[in-house]
Amino acid sequence: MELVRKAQQGDILAFEQLVFRHDKKVLSIAARYVTSADDAKDIYQEVFLRVYRGLKKFRFKSEFSTWVHRITVNVCLTQRSRRRRTMQTLFLDDRNEEDSEAHGEIRDPAMGPDHQAVNADISSRIEKALGGLSPKQKLVFTLRHYEGYKLNEIAVMMNCAEGTVKRYLFTATRRMRDQLKDAI
Amino acid sequence: MTHDGYRDLLFLSASGDMDADGQAVLERHLQTCLRCRKEYEDLRSFHAALVAHRVGIEPDERLLAEARQELRLALRRERAGHPAWSGWFNPGAIAPLYRYALGAAFTLAVGFLLGRSLFLPSAAQETPRLASPFPAGGVRPEEDETRITNVHFVDHGRGTGEIEFTFDAVTPVRMRGSIDDPKIQKVLTHAMLNEENPGIRLKAVNAINRQGVETQDVETKSALIKAMEMDANVGVRKEALNALRRLPFDGEIKKAMLRALMSDSNPGLRVAAINALDSARTSALGMDSDVLDVLRQKAATDDNNYIRVKARAVILEATRQ
Numbered sequence: 247m248e249l250v251r252k253a254q255q256g257d258i259l260a261f262e263q264l265v266f267r268h269d270k271k272v273l274s275i276a277a278r279y280v281t282s283a284d285d286a287k288d289i290y291q292e293v294f295l296r297v298y299r300g301l302k303k304f305r306f307k308s309e310f311s312t313w314v315h316r317i318t319v320n321v322c323l324t325q326r327s328r329r330r331r332t333m334q335t336l337f338l339d340d341r342n343e344e345d346s347e348a349h350g351e352i353r354d355p356a357m358g359p360d361h362q363a364v365n366a367d368i369s370s371r372i373e374k375a376l377g378g379l380s381p382k383q384k385l386v387f388t389l390r391h392y393e394g395y396k397l398n399e400i401a402v403m404m405n406c407a408e409g410t411v412k413r414y415l416f417t418a419t420r421r422m423r424d425q426l427k428d429a430i
Numbered sequence: 431m432t433h434d435g436y437r438d439l440l441f442l443s444a445s446g447d448m449d450a451d452g453q454a455v456l457e458r459h460l461q462t463c464l465r466c467r468k469e470y471e472d473l474r475s476f477h478a479a480l481v482a483h484r485v486g487i488e489p490d491e492r493l494l495a496e497a498r499q500e501l502r503l504a505l506r507r508e509r510a511g512h513p514a515w516s517g518w519f520n521p522g523a524i525a526p527l528y529r530y531a532l533g534a535a536f537t538l539a540v541g542f543l544l545g546r547s548l549f550l551p552s553a554a555q556e557t558p559r560l561a562s563p564f565p566a567g568g569v570r571p572e573e574d575e576t577r578i579t580n581v582h583f584v585d586h587g588r589g590t591g592e593i594e595f596t597f598d599a600v601t602p603v604r605m606r607g608s609i610d611d612p613k614i615q616k617v618l619t620h621a622m623l624n625e626e627n628p629g630i631r632l633k634a635v636n637a638i639n640r641q642g643v644e645t646q647d648v649e650t651k652s653a654l655i656k657a658m659e660m661d662a663n664v665g666v667r668k669e670a671l672n673a674l675r676r677l678p679f680d681g682e683i684k685k686a687m688l689r690a691l692m693s694d695s696n697p698g699l700r701v702a703a704i705n706a707l708d709s710a711r712t713s714a715l716g717m718d719s720d721v722l723d724v725l726r727q728k729a730a731t732d733d734n735n736y737i738r739v740k741a742r743a744v745i746l747e748a749t750r751q
Contacts, residue, residue, distance in 0.1 A: 258509075259685070259724065262692050265501070266727070273494055278486040283496075286487050290497040291504050298505060369483045376485060390445065391480050397447050416441055423476055 250310050254301050261301070265294055268314045275315075278388045279322045281373060292321045315403045323381045368429055375425035383418035386411055431459075436466050444473035495733045502693045510660045577601070609638065612647070619653035622670075628663040635666055639673040651677055655686040664696045671702050679710040688724050697734040704728075704737070708744045717748040 249267075252260035269290065276289035296317050304313060376384055382404070389395045389403070397415070401408040439456045442448040448456065460467045487493065581597040607614045621634040635657060638650065651674070658670035671690065674683050684707070691703040704725070711717045722745060729741035 258505075258689050259692055259720075263727075265498070266731075269498065270489070270494065273497055274489040277489040277493065281486060283487050283493055286489070286493065287497045287500055291501050294501050295504055295508065298508065368479070369485060372480065372483055373485045388486070390447075391477070392484060392486065412442075412447075415445065416438075419441065419445070419473075419476075422480075426476075 247306065247310075250301075250304065250306075254304070261298065264297075264310070268311055269294070271311075272314065272318050275318050275389065275393055276322065278392045279385060280325070285325065289318070289321050289325055292325075293318050296321065312402055316405060319385060319403045322385055371426060371429045372422075375422050378425065379418050379421060383414045383421070386414040387418040387422070390415055431455075433466070436463070437469070440466060440470050440473060444470060444477055446477075495731075499695060499733065503695055506660060506693065506695075510662075615647055615650050619650055622653050622657050622666075628661075628666055631657070631661060631663065631666045632669055635669040635673055639669055639676065651682070655682065658686060658690055659693075664699060667694065667696070668699055668702060671699060671706065675706050675709070679713040684710070684721070688720065691724055691728060697737060700728070700732070700734070700737050701740060704740050704744060708747075711748060722748065 249260045249264055253264055272293050273286060273290050276293075277283075277286040280286050280289065293314065297314055300317075304310070308316075376387065379387065386400055386404070389400050390397070395403070397411050398408050401411045404411065436456065436459050439448065439452055439459075443453060443456055456470075460470060577600045579598045579600060581595055583593065583595045605614060605617060609615070609618075615638075618634045618637055622631055622638075625631045625634070635654070638654070654670045654673050654677075658667050658674060661667050661670065667690075671687075674686065677683060687703045687706050687710075691700050691707070694700050694703070707717070707721050707725075725741045725745050729738050729745060732738050732741065
């Protein structure tokens with residue numbers, strides 16, 4: 247709280263420390279939600295610029311982390327790819343080797359080439375199915391399954407009722423199962 | 431409970447969102463209902479397969495470092511007063527139809543402005559000259575002439591016999607004097623912060639640095655700090671940092687050095703900031719916890735290996751004493 251107050255008074259060092267405390271979560275959410283590193287970085291930057299601009303209006307009515315996560319959710323939901331290559335990287339098939347190695351998609355060397363190919367195909371189909379969901383369904387789905395947030399935590403982040411989150415997740419899961427029934 | 435009710439419970443349990451009471455109710459039902467048990471197993475294996483095949487980008491350290499670096503630059507632009515989105519405008523991202531429409535609108539606008547400037551009489555074209563009212567002394571007009579531009583009529587004087595207009599009177603001025611002269615410093619600090627040409631900004635900082643401003647003039651110090659933190663040109667930032675090192679080390683300069691160390695994109699400048707903080711160890715402020723905290727952070731997270739090593743060495747030296 248002291249750090250937030252210092253940052254509100256214009257202390258840029260305090261602001262940077264706040265960024266360092268919360269940015270891993272923000273980047274993680276962004277990176278799971280989009281499929282290109284550039285878009286993830288765009289979301290990250292937009293979140294912290296909004297935090298920076300809105301910091302003086304923060305009134306401690308919620309946890310600072312909750313506020314940052316709410317902004318993250320809003321930015322994800324309104325995000326439009328600013329970088330053209332995003333459309334080309336929507337599906338894993340189109341990703342080049344260099345990009346995937348650069349951003350941590352390290353494949354298990356113990357896994358045979360056939361197994362790797364099957365896994366890549368399944369991941370590709372999951373991403374394609376995710377791309378067919380509405381932004382809210384997709385966000386709830388990735389927050390729950392890939393980021394491990396509980397339904398009540400997602401409800402706080404999205405500023406809606408837990409029942410609404412449950413409905414998004416239920417619909418998303420049903421649609422994903424339909425899409426992936428012959429894959430997994 | 432109906433089958434639909436149990437389906438909700440199945441879904442919650444498979445995704446790990448069921449409380450203990452609900453789980454007990456569901457398990458009792460699963461012992462007697464084959465259809466629900468099959469559905470439950472399918473759902474669980476579906477969730478397990480999803481988690482096994484992660485999607486999106488892995489948010490690794492490299493991506494985090496890149497994101498932080500880009501954020502620093504965006505924040506710098508934000509603090510300098512330029513909106514961060516100005517760098518994001520990407521004509522390529524505009525849909526083709528809109529691109530043509532925007533192109534046509536832009537051509538029309540350029541045509542209109544060209545026509546206006548060619549065919550409308552402009553007061554600025556005349557550029558009449560006036561004798562300058564500048565006083566004698568260290569400051570004198572370059573050619574004893576003032577250039578008049580941008581004449582704008584407020585009142586054409588119909589009926590009253592009086593007219594009213596505004597204009598810009600630009601007079602080239604030559605100044606000569608000591609670097610400690612407040613008037614000279616004022617002009618230099620103005621040039622340092624406002625000149626568009628980075629060469630001029632660098633010369634202004636150089637002039638202050640070369641002569642060494644002994645006085646603790648608040649405005650000069652504040653201008654140097656602004657130049658060090660916000661100038662787009664790294665040469666200007668470095669020269670401003672060097673000039674600040676010649677001033678007595680105080681809390682304001684310490685904070686500025688810490689901000690430069692935390693945020694500057696140039697490793698050379700970050701190293702210079704560490705050196706400045708290190709050499710100020712013997713000052714009254716010494717190496718306090720603020721400095722040590724930032725150095726520890728840099729020792730752990732800076733992208734540049736040399737800076738990490740340097741920060742560690744300074745911490746070691748400071749804590750040994």
